[in-house]
Amino acid sequence: MVHILLIDDHPLVTDGIKTMLATQEGIVVSAAAKTAKEALNLLEQSTFEIILLDLSLPDMDGLVLCSEIRKNNQSSKIIALTSTNETGIITQFLQRGGNGYLLKNMERQELIEAIEQVQLGKIYLCKGANEKILEQYRNVEVATQQAPVLTRREKEILQLLNEGLTGPQISKQLFLSPLTVETHRKNLMQKFEANSLQMLLKLARQQRLIE
Amino acid sequence: MVHILLIDDHPLVTDGIKTMLATQEGIVVSAAAKTAKEALNLLEQSTFEIILLDLSLPDMDGLVLCSEIRKNNQSSKIIALTSTNETGIITQFLQRGGNGYLLKNMERQELIEAIEQVQLGKIYLCKGANEKILEQYRNVEVATQQAPVLTRREKEILQLLNEGLTGPQISKQLFLSPLTVETHRKNLMQKFEANSLQMLLKLARQQRLIE
DNA sequence: AGAAAATTACCTGGATTCAGGTAGTGAATT
DNA sequence: AATTCACTACCTGAATCCAGGTAATTTTCT
Numbered sequence: 001m002v003h004i005l006l007i008d009d010h011p012l013v014t015d016g017i018k019t020m021l022a023t024q025e026g027i028v029v030s031a032a033a034k035t036a037k038e039a040l041n042l043l044e045q046s047t048f049e050i051i052l053l054d055l056s057l058p059d060m061d062g063l064v065l066c067s068e069i070r071k072n073n074q075s076s077k078i079i080a081l082t083s084t085n086e087t088g089i090i091t092q093f094l095q096r097g098g099n100g101y102l103l104k105n106m107e108r109q110e111l112i113e114a115i116e117q118v119q120l121g122k123i124y125l126c127k128g129a130n131e132k133i134l135e136q137y138r139n140v141e142v143a144t145q146q147a148p149v150l151t152r153r154e155k156e157i158l159q160l161l162n163e164g165l166t167g168p169q170i171s172k173q174l175f176l177s178p179l180t181v182e183t184h185r186k187n188l189m190q191k192f193e194a195n196s197l198q199m200l201l202k203l204a205r206q207q208r209l210i211e
Numbered sequence: 212m213v214h215i216l217l218i219d220d221h222p223l224v225t226d227g228i229k230t231m232l233a234t235q236e237g238i239v240v241s242a243a244a245k246t247a248k249e250a251l252n253l254l255e256q257s258t259f260e261i262i263l264l265d266l267s268l269p270d271m272d273g274l275v276l277c278s279e280i281r282k283n284n285q286s287s288k289i290i291a292l293t294s295t296n297e298t299g300i301i302t303q304f305l306q307r308g309g310n311g312y313l314l315k316n317m318e319r320q321e322l323i324e325a326i327e328q329v330q331l332g333k334i335y336l337c338k339g340a341n342e343k344i345l346e347q348y349r350n351v352e353v354a355t356q357q358a359p360v361l362t363r364r365e366k367e368i369l370q371l372l373n374e375g376l377t378g379p380q381i382s383k384q385l386f387l388s389p390l391t392v393e394t395h396r397k398n399l400m401q402k403f404e405a406n407s408l409q410m411l412l413k414l415a416r417q418q419r420l421i422e
Numbered sequence: 423a424g425a426a427a428a429t430t431a432c433c434t435g436g437a438t439t440c441a442g443g444t445a446g447t448g449a450a451t452t
Numbered sequence: 453a454a455t456t457c458a459c460t461a462c463c464t465g466a467a468t469c470c471a472g473g474t475a476a477t478t479t480t481c482t
Contacts, residue, residue: 094348123345133344134334137305151428164410166468178468180430186470196438197409197469199375208299362458378438389438391460397440407468408439 002119003047006032007039007065008054008081013104017052020108027115036060036068043069050115051078053098055089063092070097077118085128087136100124147207148191155209157184162201162210213330214258217243218250218276219265219292224315228263231319238326247271247279254280261326262289266300274303281308288329296339298347311335358418359402366420368395373412373421 004021006029008014014032021027030048033039036059051069055062066078079100080093090101099118102111103126110126117124125133150158160170167185171178185197194200204210215232217240219225225243232238241259244250247270262280266273277289290311291304301312310329313322314337321337328335336344361369371381378396382389396408405411415421 091348094345097349122342125345130341131333133348134305134336137302137344153429161409162413164405164407164413166407168468176429177431179432182469183431184429186472189470194375195470196375196377198372198412201409201412202373202375208302364459387459388461390462393439394461395459397442400440406440 002027002049002115003030004028004050004052004115005030005039005042005048005076006052007036007057008032008052009034009058010054013054013081017111020111024112027112034058036065039065040068043073047073048076049119051076053078053080055080055082055093063089063096066093066096066098079114079118079124085126085132087132090125090129090132094123101129102126103128147209150188150191150209154184154188154191157181158188158200158204158210161185161197162204213238213260213326214241215239215261215263215326216241216250216253216259216287217263218247218268219243219263220245220269221265224265224292228322231322235323238323245269247276250276251279254284258284259287260330262287264289264291266291266293266304274300274307277304277309278307290325290329290335296337296343298343301336301340301343305334312340313337314339358420361399361402361420365395365399365402368392369399369411369415369421372396372408373415 004027006014006017008017018029018032021029031042031046033042036057039053053062053066053069057065060068062080066080069076069078077099078097079102080098081102081104082089083104085103093101100114100123102114102124106114106126114124114126156174157170160173165173167181168178170176171181174181185200189195189197189200192200192203194203201210215238217225217228219228229240229243232240242253242257244253247268250264264273264277264280268276271279273291273293277291280287280289288310289308290313291309292313292315293300294315296314304312311325311334313325313335317325317337325335325337367385368381371384376384378392379389381387382392385392396411400406400408400411403411403414405414412421
């Protein structure tokens with residue numbers, strides 16, 4: 001049996017969802033909260049496989065609540081309920097460990113599909129949200145030149161440079177001479193035709209070699 | 212009637228797809244090419260609503276061919292056919308103007324669904340590809356601390372630093388003393404608690420203040 | 423086995439960054 | 453009128469980066 005916690009301050013929405021799921025076998029709305037505080041209390045007492053979370057709550061930002069829930073609970077699947085598709089919200093929600101994103105005017109069938117998908121460990125986004133995410137890729141300019149071929153060591157050092165480490169710090173981490181790290185850095189910059197570390201990282205990022 | 216150009220050097224695949232679509236009303240495979248060269252020739256002579264493109268061709272990288280096709284043709288919808296789901300390939304394909312991404316072992320139903328979706332101007336990704344894209348969002352850590360408040364000048368300099376300019380280069384561009392730029396850089400690093408330029412840019416990027 | 427590529431390490435010297443200050447000017451706020 | 457903030461500019465000294473090399477050892481490929 002899949003147990004659901006419903007977090008929303010609009011009775012209309014909670015009633016609607018309860019009705020949608022009433023006839024569905026294997027799924028039961030076993031608790032409902034009108035505020036973030038209430039929800040966190042409920043989560044201390046019991047566990048739920050699915051959490052349906054309205055992102056606009058009276059007492060706390062829904063995104064923050066999502067992070068809070070994730071802090072103490074890695075297993076529950078969190079599905080956001082919102083009224084609008086906004087790229088920034090969607091990406092932030094995903095970053096905070098959300099599993100699904102639905103508009104409140106969804107169909108019954110979509111809700112059930114979403115619950116099933118996230119149960120399987122997948123991410124479910126409603127059509128609009130999915131498209132917003134994909135659109136982001138369109139506006140990135142294509143790297144004009146070929147990405148240079150890097151050796152294993154070079155990739156490794158590029159990675160560490162990108163994490164903000166300095167040459168000497170890297171040399172300690174990899175048990176290498178600082179001079180060796182510098183040689184690799186120099187070769188990287190030559191391959192990318194960069195003349196500063198920032199430029200190197202910027203170019204490598206454009207080629208999707210890091211981050 | 213939807214006209215399809217099929218670009219693939221494996222007879223098995225082209226035959227399979229032709230068979231899949233033979234019984235489908237409103238869709239016809241009206242040309243097939245085994246190489247990129249052939250494909251480009253065909254595209255000079257006629258236009259196609261849909262282009263099914265194998266990304267591993269003998270004479271040209273499929274991604275490059277995708278860009279080539281888009282250069283002279285904004286209206287055709289390009290659907291990639293591949294054997295593997297690789298994040299880098301998927302994102303690059305989308306950036307180069309691709310519209311759909313399918314694995315070669317797809318079902319007939321999925322192929323038709325994909326063709327319909329891209330015809331409507333949407334992007335169709337096979338399940339695996341969609342998941343790869345979404346996974347990317349997971350690995351971005353959420354900014355833990357508050358973004359510091361920056362002054363106008365600081366934002367400006369942060370921006371230029373991010374573009375890969377060095378302190379002295381910025382000073383020339385803004386008609387400032389190099390020492391002044393350095394002061395701003397120093398203040399920025401203090402505000403972000405960074406101890407290197409890369410770290411500063413990394414943190415600022417996490418806070419979505421740049422890029 | 424031999425060639426090519428990768429990895430390691432060093433040298434020199436100039437440029438830039440980093441960290442710790444101080445200080446004057448102008449604009450906005452209280 | 454006094455204070456705060458942003459912007460400007462400077463000083464010192466150490467650390468790091470950048471650019472141009474050379475060179476020995478190991479790994480990888482043919």
